[in-house]
Every structure is written in structure tokens, then in C-alpha cells.
Amino acid sequence: MILAIDIGATKTLVAYLTNEGKIHFQVKFPTPKKYPEWVSQVTKVLTDNPQDFKIGVVAAPGHIDREKGIASNFGNLPWGEAPIKSNLKPLAKCNIVVENDTKLAGLSEGTYLKGKYKNVLYITVSTGISGALVVDGKLDPELQNSEGGHILLEHEGKLRTWESIASGRTIYQKYGMRASDIEDPKIWDEISYNIARGLYDLLAVIQPNAVVIGGGVGTHFKKYQKPLLKHLRTMENPLVPIPPILGAKHAEEAVVYGCYYLGKTTYDQDNK
Structure with missing residues (x-):
């Protein structure tokens, strides 16, 4: 299973996708104005809906430090620097990739x-x-x-x-x-x-x-x-x-499927 998280200015989408790219589970919640509260919300979703993930991909607005998995300059979200990878990796128990949502x-x-x-x-x-x-x-x-x-x-x-x-x-x-x-x-x-x-x-x-x-x-x-x-x-x-x-072919779901494609490609490359 691949974990996909799309951080929007007003809502966050958490989705689990199969290896074939089918959405197995998804849930939305209002995006909190404070980053620690967002981490708590994601923690609850992952705890209440446990799954074995191969990899997780988080889509965030703003600038991305891809090596460290940190997002910043969120525009409409006053989060400052968000160490997404280090916060979510222990929760999801898999590698976490952070990428810009538009990309x-x-x-x-x-x-x-x-x-x-x-x-x-x-x-x-x-x-x-x-x-x-x-x-x-x-x-x-x-x-x-x-x-x-x-x-x-x-x-x-x-x-x-x-x-x-x-x-x-x-x-x-x-x-x-x-x-x-x-x-x-x-x-x-x-x-x-x-x-x-x-x-x-x-x-x-x-x-x-x-x-x-x-x-x-x-x-x-x-x-x-x-x-x-x-x-x-x-x-x-x-x-x-x-x-x-x-x-756009998938105007509403493009980011989630982008998470899937990047996650699958990254996992396959890392496990050749």
C-alpha cells in the first residue's frame, strides 16, 4: 500500500492506494492553522486505520527541501518550516517523500x-x-x-x-x-x-x-x-x-495520483 497525503490550505486528504493505483481508503479533515495540530490529526488517522505501507508521499504547497523532507513558505498556511518527513516516518513506518503539490x-x-x-x-x-x-x-x-x-x-x-x-x-x-x-x-x-x-x-x-x-x-x-x-x-x-x-484529465485527484506515481517510482528504484 502507498500512503498519499495532500495538504491543502483548507483541507488535508489522506489516502491509501494499492500497488495498482486504486484508492483503497481516504479521509479528509480541515487543515489546522498550527502545524503540530496537523501532525496530531494525521497521527489519529494512521492510528485508527492501520496499514502496512511501502512508502509515503506528502504533497505540500510552497518550497520543499527534498533531502530533509521539510516544507516551508506555505502561502495561506502560517506553518513556518515543517519537518514533515521526520515527523511522519516513525508513524507510517516507511520512507516519506515530500514534494510540491503542483509538481x-x-x-x-x-x-x-x-x-x-x-x-x-x-x-x-x-x-x-x-x-x-x-x-x-x-x-x-x-x-x-x-x-x-x-x-x-x-x-x-x-x-x-x-x-x-x-x-x-x-x-x-x-x-x-x-x-x-x-x-x-x-x-x-x-x-x-x-x-x-x-x-x-x-x-x-x-x-x-x-x-x-x-x-x-x-x-x-x-x-x-x-x-x-x-x-x-x-x-x-x-x-x-x-x-x-x-x-487536466484528473483535475480533482491529480495530486493524489501524482503522490502514487512518485511513490511507486521511488520505491521501485530503491528496491531494485
């Missing part, structure tokens, strides 16, 4: 497209904007700490980060609606333009074979797929072709 979502989507596209750029448009590059079904280590949402763009006469003009939070602040409630084509055209501006800059540098858009806004990809492609086409030139732009 794991990207790994899930990139693995699904493996064999069809070699280089897959995953972009999450949610509260913020972030991304991951998956090459042949594996996370590109050269971009493991990349923060695409923080590239700078000129907007209304000022330099602004991409996520400050195109994220789900910005959409709500500007229009007073969440992506799920927006039906006006004019609003989606404006949103699509701001997404396209930052995305094109990444395309120019990375040149992926395909792009997958996930996250909360990505869930509604069909609403803005056409205007997004329209704006990207106006920016296209022979040196920067526009690849296929796809909606």
Missing part, C-alpha cells in the same frame, strides 16, 4: 500523456499560478523549484507577477465571481488574455510538446479554451509554435 499534479497529468507527448508543461491556475515540466513521465529536476506564476509582466503601466493578474484569487477580486459562476464570454475573453500572456512567455523558454491547465480555474477549461487559443495564436511566431493546450 505532483503535473506528474500525474504528464504520466497520463506519456507516450503521446514527450515534454508536458503543467500549469495550475488556482488561488495562485504555478507549474511543472514532465519529461517522459518524470519531473524535470532542473525546474523542480520553478515558480512560473512569479514571472513579471507589464499590466496597467506597472510590472506585476503573472499570478497577480490571472489567478483565481484575482478573478474573484476583479469580477466578484468564482470561475464556476462566470458565463459571460467577454469576461472569459479578458481572463484568457491574461492567462495567455504569461503562458506564452513560458512557451518561448520551455518549448513543450503539450500544455495541460489544471487547478480550480483549470477545471472550467472548456469555458475559455477557444479564446485562450485565439490569444495565443495572435502571439505565435515561427520560433515559438503553440502546442496542443489541454484541460
Whole structure:
């Protein structure tokens, strides 16, 4: 069994997956504002639902020290530095791998497209904007700490980060609606333009074979797929072709399945 834990700003998901990638057990609980309380909650879940794990993977927002298994800079969570690996390893009685949540979502989507596209750029448009590059079904280590949402763009006469003009939070602040409630084509055209501006800059540098858009806004990809492609086409030139732009296949479960893929690969490599 593989342990997968997805730490969200408001909820934490704990799931047990079989070796074949089927969810055997899962439970959610509100993510506490204090890290020790979170450890206590996870401890209770693992104690009340004992299982023999091969490996555990924890998806966390923010910066990851992969060697030490420490997460920091959580954004909406005031946790400071969280020594997740050292806290959970004795509880789960297995190796614990800690990885960024967006990278794991990207790994899930990139693995699904493996064999069809070699280089897959995953972009999450949610509260913020972030991304991951998956090459042949594996996370590109050269971009493991990349923060695409923080590239700078000129907007209304000022330099602004991409996520400050195109994220789900910005959409709500500007229009007073969440992506799920927006039906006006004019609003989606404006949103699509701001997404396209930052995305094109990444395309120019990375040149992926395909792009997958996930996250909360990505869930509604069909609403803005056409205007997004329209704006990207106006920016296209022979040196920067526009690849296929796809909606996430598993928008809601991408992180959990990313935990599974990373866990299985890591365990298999460590036990050859």
C-alpha cells in the first residue's frame, strides 16, 4: 500500500492506494492553522486505520527541501518550516517523500500523456499560478523549484507577477465571481488574455510538446479554451509554435495520483 497525503490550505486528504493505483481508503479533515495540530490529526488517522505501507508521499504547497523532507513558505498556511518527513516516518513506518503539490499534479497529468507527448508543461491556475515540466513521465529536476506564476509582466503601466493578474484569487477580486459562476464570454475573453500572456512567455523558454491547465480555474477549461487559443495564436511566431493546450484529465485527484506515481517510482528504484 502507498500512503498519499495532500495538504491543502483548507483541507488535508489522506489516502491509501494499492500497488495498482486504486484508492483503497481516504479521509479528509480541515487543515489546522498550527502545524503540530496537523501532525496530531494525521497521527489519529494512521492510528485508527492501520496499514502496512511501502512508502509515503506528502504533497505540500510552497518550497520543499527534498533531502530533509521539510516544507516551508506555505502561502495561506502560517506553518513556518515543517519537518514533515521526520515527523511522519516513525508513524507510517516507511520512507516519506515530500514534494510540491503542483509538481505532483503535473506528474500525474504528464504520466497520463506519456507516450503521446514527450515534454508536458503543467500549469495550475488556482488561488495562485504555478507549474511543472514532465519529461517522459518524470519531473524535470532542473525546474523542480520553478515558480512560473512569479514571472513579471507589464499590466496597467506597472510590472506585476503573472499570478497577480490571472489567478483565481484575482478573478474573484476583479469580477466578484468564482470561475464556476462566470458565463459571460467577454469576461472569459479578458481572463484568457491574461492567462495567455504569461503562458506564452513560458512557451518561448520551455518549448513543450503539450500544455495541460489544471487547478480550480483549470477545471472550467472548456469555458475559455477557444479564446485562450485565439490569444495565443495572435502571439505565435515561427520560433515559438503553440502546442496542443489541454484541460487536466484528473483535475480533482491529480495530486493524489501524482503522490502514487512518485511513490511507486521511488520505491521501485530503491528496491531494485
